[in-house]
Amino acid sequence: MSEAVSRRSALRLIGAAGAALGAAGCIPAVPPAADPRTGPSAASGLPGPSAPAGGPARPGNTARIDALLARLTLDEKTALLHGGRDPAPVGQHGYLPGVPRVGIPPLRLADGPAGVRVTRPATALPAPVMLASAFDPALAREYGRTLGREARALGQDILLAPVANLIRTPYAGRNSEAFSEDPRLTADLVAEVVRGIQDEGAIAAVKHFAPGHQEHGRDTVDVIAGERTLHETELRGFEAAVTAGAGAVMGAHHKVNGTRACESRPLLDELLRGRWGFDGWVMSAPDAAHSTVAALGAGLDMELPGGTHFGSPLREAVRGGTVPEEAVDLAVRRILATMDRFGLLDAKRPARPARDPGAGARTARRVATAGAVLLRNERDTLPLSGSAARSIAVIGPTAQVPFVSGGGTAHVVPDRAAAPLAAIRRRAGSGATVRHALGEDLYGRPLPADLLVPAAGLDDRTVPAGRTWSHEAEFTLAEDDEWTLLVHYTGRRPSVRLDGEELFPVRQGAAESFAGGLLGSAPDGLSVRRRSLTLAAGAHRLAVFAEGGVTGGRFRLRHTTGATRAADVAEAVKAAKAARSVLLFAYEDTGEGSDRTSLGLPGGQARLIEAVAGANPRTVVVLNTSSATTMPWLSRTGAVLQMYYPGQEGAAATAAVLFGDTDPGGRLTQTFPADEKQTPVGGDPLRYPGVGGRQEYSEGVHAGHRWYDAQSVEPLFAFGHGLSYTSWEYRDLVVRQERGGLRAEFTVRNTGRRKGTEVAQVYVGPSAELHLDQPVRALAGYRRLTLAPGETRRVAVDVDARTLSSWDPERHAWVPGTGRRTVFAGRSSRDLPLRAEAVVEAGAGNR
Numbered sequence: 029m030s031e032a033v034s035r036r037s038a039l040r041l042i043g044a045a046g047a048a049l050g051a052a053g054c055i056p057a058v059p060p061a062a063d064p065r066t067g068p069s070a071a072s073g074l075p076g077p078s079a080p081a082g083g084p085a086r087p088g089n090t091a092r093i094d095a096l097l098a099r100l101t102l103d104e105k106t107a108l109l110h111g112g113r114d115p116a117p118v119g120q121h122g123y124l125p126g127v128p129r130v131g132i133p134p135l136r137l138a139d140g141p142a143g144v145r146v147t148r149p150a151t152a153l154p155a156p157v158m159l160a161s162a163f164d165p166a167l168a169r170e171y172g173r174t175l176g177r178e179a180r181a182l183g184q185d186i187l188l189a190p191v192a193n194l195i196r197t198p199y200a201g202r203n204s205e206a207f208s209e210d211p212r213l214t215a216d217l218v219a220e221v222v223r224g225i226q227d228e229g230a231i232a233a234v235k236h237f238a239p240g241h242q243e244h245g246r247d248t249v250d251v252i253a254g255e256r257t258l259h260e261t262e263l264r265g266f267e268a269a270v271t272a273g274a275g276a277v278m279g280a281h282h283k284v285n286g287t288r289a290c291e292s293r294p295l296l297d298e299l300l301r302g303r304w305g306f307d308g309w310v311m312s313a314p315d316a317a318h319s320t321v322a323a324l325g326a327g328l329d330m331e332l333p334g335g336t337h338f339g340s341p342l343r344e345a346v347r348g349g350t351v352p353e354e355a356v357d358l359a360v361r362r363i364l365a366t367m368d369r370f371g372l373l374d375a376k377r378p379a380r381p382a383r384d385p386g387a388g389a390r391t392a393r394r395v396a397t398a399g400a401v402l403l404r405n406e407r408d409t410l411p412l413s414g415s416a417a418r419s420i421a422v423i424g425p426t427a428q429v430p431f432v433s434g435g436g437t438a439h440v441v442p443d444r445a446a447a448p449l450a451a452i453r454r455r456a457g458s459g460a461t462v463r464h465a466l467g468e469d470l471y472g473r474p475l476p477a478d479l480l481v482p483a484a485g486l487d488d489r490t491v492p493a494g495r496t497w498s499h500e501a502e503f504t505l506a507e508d509d510e511w512t513l514l515v516h517y518t519g520r521r522p523s524v525r526l527d528g529e530e531l532f533p534v535r536q537g538a539a540e541s542f543a544g545g546l547l548g549s550a551p552d553g554l555s556v557r558r559r560s561l562t563l564a565a566g567a568h569r570l571a572v573f574a575e576g577g578v579t580g581g582r583f584r585l586r587h588t589t590g591a592t593r594a595a596d597v598a599e600a601v602k603a604a605k606a607a608r609s610v611l612l613f614a615y616e617d618t619g620e621g622s623d624r625t626s627l628g629l630p631g632g633q634a635r636l637i638e639a640v641a642g643a644n645p646r647t648v649v650v651l652n653t654s655s656a657t658t659m660p661w662l663s664r665t666g667a668v669l670q671m672y673y674p675g676q677e678g679a680a681a682t683a684a685v686l687f688g689d690t691d692p693g694g695r696l697t698q699t700f701p702a703d704e705k706q707t708p709v710g711g712d713p714l715r716y717p718g719v720g721g722r723q724e725y726s727e728g729v730h731a732g733h734r735w736y737d738a739q740s741v742e743p744l745f746a747f748g749h750g751l752s753y754t755s756w757e758y759r760d761l762v763v764r765q766e767r768g769g770l771r772a773e774f775t776v777r778n779t780g781r782r783k784g785t786e787v788a789q790v791y792v793g794p795s796a797e798l799h800l801d802q803p804v805r806a807l808a809g810y811r812r813l814t815l816a817p818g819e820t821r822r823v824a825v826d827v828d829a830r831t832l833s834s835w836d837p838e839r840h841a842w843v844p845g846t847g848r849r850t851v852f853a854g855r856s857s858r859d860l861p862l863r864a865e866a867v868v869e870a871g872a873g874n875r
Contacts, residue, residue, distance in 0.1 A: 092373065093364050097357055099130050105353075105360045106342050108132070110335035119147030121188055121314075121437075122332050132364070133372060137233070137332075140187040141205040142433050142675065143440035144178045151178055151388030152432045152442035154675035156190060157654065158399035160207035160217055161672070161694035161750075163787045164812045167398060168217045172224020172232075174391045179230040181383040185372065186231045188278060188437070190221040192265030194731060195655065195698045196241035197709045197716045201623045204434040204654035204673050208697035209732025210747065211261050212807045212831065215268035222272040229378050231370055234269040235278035236313055237289065237300070238262050239725070244623045244717040247315075250283040253725035256800070259835040259842075261731045267304055275308045275366045279328060281316040288323075290316045296327030309362040320345055329359035385443045389677055396681030398785075401670040402692035402751040403700075409646050409666030411688025411753055412609055416646065418460040421607035422449050423600045423640055424633075425470045426615045429551060431652040433673050436620025442676035448613060448650070451679035455687050465603040466596050467612070467636045470547055471556065472514040472586025479503045480570065486585040491519075491576040498573040507565045512588045516554040519581025522574035531559040545616040545630035554582065593632060597639050604644040611686065612640055615652040623717070627658045627704050637661040650682060656700040656707075659744060670694070688753060693785030693812070695750035695856070699733050702744040708735035728801060729834075733857045737804035748789050748807075748856035754780030754817070756855065758788070761862035763851045770827040770866050772808075774853050778815035785814045790825040791852040791860060792832065795845030795868065800834045802845070805852060805860075827851065832868055846870050 097105075104127045114123035114136070126134040139145035143152045151174060153159075159171050172190075179187045191202070195209040207214045218234065225232040239251055239262035253262070266277070277300065279290035289295060290312045300306045311330040317323050320337045331338035345351040364373065371378045402410065412420070430445035453462045474487040480501035491497045515524055515532055524531045550556050574583055604610045614633045618624060628634060641647040641664035648667040651657060652674070662668065669692065671682055684690045701707045708731065709716035714724045730738045733747035761774040772790050790809045794802035809825035832849065833842040846868045854860035 089368050089373075092368060093361055096130055096132065096364055096373075097360060100127060100360070102343055102346060102353065102356070104129075105356050106335070106338060108360050108363055109329060109342065109356070110331040110338040111137075111333045112335075118183060119145070120184060121145070124330075131373065131375065132367070133377065135185045135367070135372075136183055137186040137188060138179060138182070138184040139437035140175050140179060140189040141191050142438045142673070143442075144175065144182050144184060144187070145437060145440055146182055146184070147441065148182060149385075149441050149443045150182060151385065151392055152440040152445065152676040153388075153392050154396045154399060154678065155204035155434060155438065155654065155673040156207050156217075156221075157195070157204050157697060158672040158674060158694070159395050160213065160399070160697040161401050161670075162395065162398035162812065163213070163695055163697075163810050164398060165216050165220045167395060168220035169224040169227075170391055171395060172221035173227050174224075174388050175221070176225035176228030176230040176232075177381055178383065178388060179225070180228055180380050183380070184230065186233050186276060187225055188233045188235060189225065190218050190232070190234060190269075191236070192218045192234050192269055193236060193238065193240045194262055194265070196239075196731060197623075198627055198656035198698070198701065198707060199244075199624045199709075199716065200241055200655070201243040201618045202434070202436070202438070202620055203698070204618065205438050207265075209699065210697065210807050211264035211731065213697060213810075214265040218265040219268040219272040222269050222274045226273060226275065226370075228381075229370060231275035231366065232269070233276035233278050233311060234266060234274045236280035237277050237295065237310075238266055238280060239284070240280040240282065240289075242623055242717060243621055245721065246281045248282065248721050249718045250286060250722050251725065252285055252722060254728065255837045255840070256835045257725050257728050260729045263299075266300075270300070270304045270306045274306075275369065277306065277308065277310050279310055279312050279316055281313050288316070288318055290328050291319060291322045291326045293326040301327060307362070308366045309359070321351055324351060324355055324359065329362050389443070392675040393677035393681050396671070396674040396678050397684055397690045397693070399672065399694040400681065400685045400692045401694035401696055401749075402685075403668040403670055403696075403745055403749070404662065404665060405667045405751050407645070407666060409609075409648055410669070410686060412686055413688060416609045417456060417687060419608035420452065420456060420460065420462045421600075421603040421610045421644070422452055422462060422464045422613070423467045423603065423610060423636070424613035424615075425466055425468055426547070426652060427464060427611070427613040429547070430676070430679060431613075431615055431673065432676055432678065434619040434654060435548070435617065438619060438673075445676040446679040448611075448679045448682055451683040452611065452686070455683040455689075461607075463603050463607065465600040467600040467640070468632050469588050469592060469596055470631075471516070471550055472512065472588050473592060474584075474586055486572065488582065488584055489574070490582050491574045491580060493576045493578055493580040495576045495580075496574065497576075498571070500569070500571045502567055502569055504567045505563055505565050508562065510560065510562050510590045512558055512560040514556060514558050514586045514588075515583060516550050516556050516586070517574075517581060517583040518554055519579060520575050520577045521555070521557070522572055522583045522585075524585065525571040526561075527569055532557045545618060545624060547615070547617050554584070597632075597636055600636060601639050601643045604640045604647065607644065608646065610640060610644045610647040611650060612637060612647055613650045613652065616654065616657070618654045624655070627656060627701070628660075629653075629657060634661055638664060641665050648686065650686075652678075656698055658701065658704060662744070670696075688782075691753050691782070691784045691814075692750065693752075693787070693814075695748050695787045695789075696745055697747070699736055699743045699747045699857075700745040702742060706741050708732065729803060734803040734806065737857070743858070746856045746858035748787070749859070750787070750856075752780075752784045752786060754778055754782040754784035756780075756784070756786050758854055758862050761851070761853050761864045763864045763866040765866060765869065767826065768829045769832055770849070770851065770868065772825045772827060772851050772853060772864075773822060774862055775820060775822050776813060776815070777820040778817055781817050783814065783816050785812065786855070787812050788823050788825070789854060789856065789860075790827065791857065792827055793850035793852070795832075795834075795847050795849060797847035798834055798843065798845040800836065802834060805857060806831060807857070808851070825853075844868065844870065
């Protein structure tokens with residue numbers, strides 16, 4: 029039975045559930061998708077599925093798939109539609125057992141937005157947001173190739189990457205895994221990462237479809253977004269992934285316009301497969317499938333991580349007549365056809381490559397240097413040279429700790445990772461003086477030996493498996509003080525009660541790992557939890573209880589006080605005064621499971637920066653943060669360098685930029701607000717985080733920098749901003765109509781004395797003839813340039829018809845914005861010295 033016929037039969041028989049889902053969404057119904065073997069449907073006029081990306085992908089062998097399906101039992105079919113238990117796990121995300129009896133191999137799925145997440149060492153690449161800052165699609169292709177090659181070498185077949193969601197709110201905990209707030213830039217880079225992954229024979233599973241922008245309430249929030257809003261913002265990246273030939277798509281956890289994303293027929297069947305012609309398979313995010321009949325009828329093919337709904341309940345539904353077996357066949361067919369595209373059903377399957385850690389490290393360093401964004405540079409603070417490079421104070425706890433990646437799905441076990449302090453000392457050379465000051469104690473001091481009565485050693489206690497340990501004691505404070513108590517532990521978290529209150533209650537979920545944005549693990553790998561509270565003078569009662577569990581455990585109980593914190597800052601100020609230059613490392617630890625609660629730096633870092641910069645105006649703040657950060661301390665600093673989560677080669681890349689071995693070539697892909705209340709979601713809880721489980725995307729098409737322009741809000745740093753160690757001149761913009769769009773040509777000249785890298789950006793204004801709300805300026809294109817001193821280059825940027833079009837919700841189609849359009853060129857969304865006008869004529873096309 030052909031896929032087109034089986035698809036119609038399955039949807040007709042499941043019918044009622046699918047129709048109910050279709051009515052719930054706002055995305056319009058479209059004609060059925062074309063049969064992927066025969067190309068476009070003449071009746072619908074829709075394009076057929078895109079050709080697969082490079083590498084081993086190829087058209088599926090229909091006869092082979094038909095023969096396999098005929099040999100499979102119902103139990104074997106449903107076993108292909110949900111995860112199972114891996115007999116030899118390596119810490120990957122999931123496992124599909126396959127059916128060895130008929131030659132269907134098992135599949136292993138690994139998280140991979142910034143490297144292959146398994147328990148074995150892998151190349152820890154810089155976070156995708158740092159890759160995006162390079163504005164370099166070719167580099168994104170190489171990034172994807174590294175991911176795909178590593179995945180295959182580490183025994184993985186499917187990489188759950190890239191993340192195609194936009195950065196909608198700066199509070200989102202997983203912003204480091206995304207690329208940009210801009211739909212055009214996101215689409216460009218997503219497509220190239222997909223192609224790169226699949227060049228190497230791994231299957232890219234793009235996530236999270238869609239839209240998904242926060243961890244707060246991600247399982248329950250109902251995203252209310254209009255058809256036009258979705259098409260012009262969030263959906264652009266996913267459409268680009270489909271065009272690039274992505275083999276799989278992962279559905280999101282939450283609801284979209286009243287229906288769960290993994291049960292949304294408008295999203296999965298009508299849009300993804302119908303309008304876009306996607307011919308891969310759709311899997312759920314972990315535990316994001318909530319039904320059997322509705323999810324399968326909407327177009328969900330696979331449930332992860334297990335078979336809660338697509339295991340025995342699906343088999344029972346088929347045997348009971350609730351679900352036709354043709355619907356199961358359709359889902360299995362999509363999975364097998366994709367496997368066949370990648371040669372995974374061949375008797376002689378593609379050999380897995382050997383890991384090449386050296387090549388991975390080179391890519392990681394290239395991305396980290398290319399994506400480094402210099403936000404501020406006063407009084408030529410950077411690059412370090414002469415006496416400024418020979419007397420350096422390095423301040424901050426993360427100067428001693430390799431800050432490699434975010435947490436959750438983005439965490440990677442690196443082959444190696446140096447600390448920034450070591451890289452700076454190496455680069456400064458033996459003739460330089462480089463001193464380190466802690467500035468802020470993240471891990472605490474041991475409790476004084478004579479503090480507790482009765483005394484007990486709490487700084488390194490081992491509890492054997494199956495055993496427990498407890499101690500109760502009193503201590504007395506002579507005066508009121510603010511304490512932070514810290515517990516470091518492996519295994520089960522110890523109970524620590526102070527004056528009868530549990531300080532570290534165990535809560536479910538990953539959110540605990542990023543509470544407050546402070547580092548959640550010690551250098552030796554022990555987990556760390558903190559609790560700050562004001563203690564009154566007098567006696568206090570401390571009780572500690574620890575269980576060894578099955579494997580045993582260790583714990584440490586430590587503390588800091590107001591006095592120790594003041595001493596750390598004083599030490600840092602002293603080091604700053606004694607040095608010619610200061611490099612202060614600041615950070616925020618974020619990841620899957622929780623959103624940020626503030627856009628400021630966590631802990632006492634703001635106070636530390638104020639004190640140190642007040643003592644030495646040549647203070648450089650190096651930021652290892654995931655997203656936009658407010659900077660009340662900015663005016664005191666000499667320079668600010670944004671290094672995001674720079675991967676395993678981040679220390680060397682940071683040193684190279686600081687000392688001027690390379691020009692900081694990165695530009696911001698998200699706007700940094702001057703005030704937390706002035707963001708696209710600030711001050712409106714319905715926009716973020718939602719009210720009563722409902723969230724409204726009422727900003728419409730004005731995502732990211734478009735909102736700042738529409739509202740005339742001055743940001744701290746604009747989208748596209750980034751400084752260079754040289755200077756640049758733009759001139760002679762000429763715009764003409766060409767190839768159904770426009771071509772903008774202008775001249776860029778390096779007017780400084782150093783070789784430098786520039787990202788020339790082109791924006792386009794609205795069409796007066798199109799009576800739809802449009803951005804004040806939309807990113808239309810860009811070029812990354814590296815020019816020698818005095819070198820001039822004529823730059824051409826094509827503005828395609830899609831960029832010149834808007835989505836018309838009445839026509840359910842892209843419509844061209846004809847008439848006179850203004851084109852801008854320059855260095856950021858707010859630094860556009862060139863402008864010219866051109867006329868877009870009717871018939872320019874809507875693709």
